[in-house]
Each structure stands twice: as C-alpha cells, then as structure tokens.
Amino acid sequence: EVHLVESGGGLVQPGGSLRLSCAASGFTFSSYTINWVRQAPGKGLEWVSYISSGSNTIYYADSVKGRFTISRDNAKNSVYLQMNSLRAEDTAVYYCARGYYDTSGYSHFDYWGQGTLVTVSS
Amino acid sequence: DIQMTQSPSSLSASIGDRVTITCRASQSISSHLNWYQQKPGKAPKLLIYAASSLQSGVPSRFSGSGSGTDFTLTISSLQPEDFAIFYCQQSSITPYTFGQGTKLEIK
Numbered sequence: 001e002v003h004l005v006e007s008g009g010g011l012v013q014p015g016g017s018l019r020l021s022c023a024a025s026g027f028t029f030s031s032y033t034i035n036w037v038r039q040a041p042g043k044g045l046e047w048v049s050y051i052s053s054g055s056n057t058i059y060y061a062d063s064v065k066g067r068f069t070i071s072r073d074n075a076k077n078s079v080y081l082q083m084n085s086l087r088a089e090d091t092a093v094y095y096c097a098r099g100y101y102d103t104s105g106y107s108h109f110d111y112w113g114q115g116t117l118v119t120v121s122s
Numbered sequence: 123d124i125q126m127t128q129s130p131s132s133l134s135a136s137i138g139d140r141v142t143i144t145c146r147a148s149q150s151i152s153s154h155l156n157w158y159q160q161k162p163g164k165a166p167k168l169l170i171y172a173a174s175s176l177q178s179g180v181p182s183r184f185s186g187s188g189s190g191t192d193f194t195l196t197i198s199s200l201q202p203e204d205f206a207i208f209y210c211q212q213s214s215i216t217p218y219t220f221g222q223g224t225k226l227e228i229k
Contacts, residue, residue, distance in 0.1 A: 044209065044221075044222050045158075045160075045211070045223075047219065050218070059216040062217070095165055102171075102172065102175075106175075107154070108168055108172070108211075108213060109166075109211075112166055
C-alpha cells in the first residue's frame with residue numbers, strides 16, 4: 001500500500017528556516033515524481049514545487065522561488081523541502097503528493113500524505 | 123500562469139440530487155484536468171484524471187467531461203459521504219494551478 005508521510009512542520013519566526021520531509025513507502029519511489037502542495041488555513045490548494053524521479057527537473061511556484069529548495073534521496077525514499085526566509089503568508093498545511101503520468105502523457109496527483117502544519121509567527 | 127475558475131463557489135443539494143460543478147481554464151489545456159475531493163481535516167483525494175477518467179476505487183456516480191477550456195464534474199446521485207470541497211487542477215504546465223474550490227453542502 002502506498003504511503004506518504006510528511007514531517008518537520010512547526011512554529012517558526014518570520015525570516016526563519018524549516019526543513020520538511022516526505023517519507024514514501026509501498027511503491028518504487030525512484031520511478032515517480034513528487035510535488036509539494038500547500039493549503040493556508042481556511043483557503044484553497046496551492047501547488048508549491050515539483051521534482052522529477054531522478055531530480056533532473058525541478059519547478060517552483062513564483063511565490064516560493066529563491067526561498068524554497070526541493071530535493072530527494074531515492075536511497076532513502078524521501079523528498080525534502082528546505083524553506084528559508086519564511087513569511088507569515090507561508091503558514092499552511094504542506095502536503096507531498098505523488099505524481100503519476102499515464103501512457104497518454106496526462107499527469108495527476110494520485111496519492112497524498114496527511115500533511116504537516118507550518119506556522120510562521122513571532 | 124493558467125487561471126482555473128470554478129463555479130459555483132458553494133452549492134446546497136439534497137441526497138439523491140444530480141450535481142454539476144464547472145471549471146474553466148484561462149487557456150486551452152486539452153484534457154490535462156483533474157478533480158479532487160477534500161473533506162475537513164483530510165488530504166485531497168483524486169476523483170477524476172485526464173478530464174474524464176475515473177480513478178480506481180472512486181464510485182461510478184462521479185464523472186468528468188470536457189476538453190480545451192471548459193470542464194464539468196458531475197455527481198449523478200448525491201450520497202451523504204459526498205459532501206465536501208471539490209477542486210479542479212490543471213496539469214498541462216507548471217505552475218499546476220487549482221481552482222478556488224466548490225463547497226458542496228447538505229440542503
């Protein structure tokens with residue numbers, strides 16, 4: 001069974017840093033892309049970042065570009081999100097989600113973790 | 123960036139009703155459109171991918187249609203467990219934008 005488990009969230013002051021982890025199990029991790037998606041309290045979903053299976057391709061939302069860094073360790077079945085220069089508007093539940101590409105080239109997020117809450121406040 | 127606009131933003135319906143939610147993309151995305159359901163305190167769950175393909179394990183009362191810029195999610199006969207927030211998402215090009223959500227409530 002596919003599982004994604006996020007960790008590393010917590011309370012951090014504005015300007016601070018935090019590193020989120022996403023631990024995967026139940027599938028061949030090195031064959032799949034991973035995305036981070038966040039949801040501010042009471043708000044909708046916002047895609048944050050993407051990393052390809054071999055880390056060759058990485059994308060970021062403009063709102064986090066230059067401050068967040070995504071990486072993965074296929075030997076540890078894990079993806080990370082290093083978040084620096086945190087702002088109040090980064091407060092959200094952060095989800096990691098597995099990306100799946102079908103034979104026609106269409107992609108979707110088929111499995112999600114339970115999320116980890118990041119609160120940026122003084 | 124591609125903007126995704128859902129309508130309505132909220133909807134009240136009764137058990138057994140047929141419900142349709144619309145999602146419009148600001149430019150053509152072919153069939154790169156997914157639908158997710160989110161219940162309070164839970165992660166989103168994939169319902170429909172590639173505009174009209176039903177995710178494994180999702181009840182057949184859920185269906186999706188459309189291509190280009192206009193898409194719909196239909197629930198043929200509402201069940202008590204269907205009340206939630208629904209999001210569309212385009213996966214054509216990054217940033218992979220979501221619609222603002224449609225909250226489906228019990229009438």
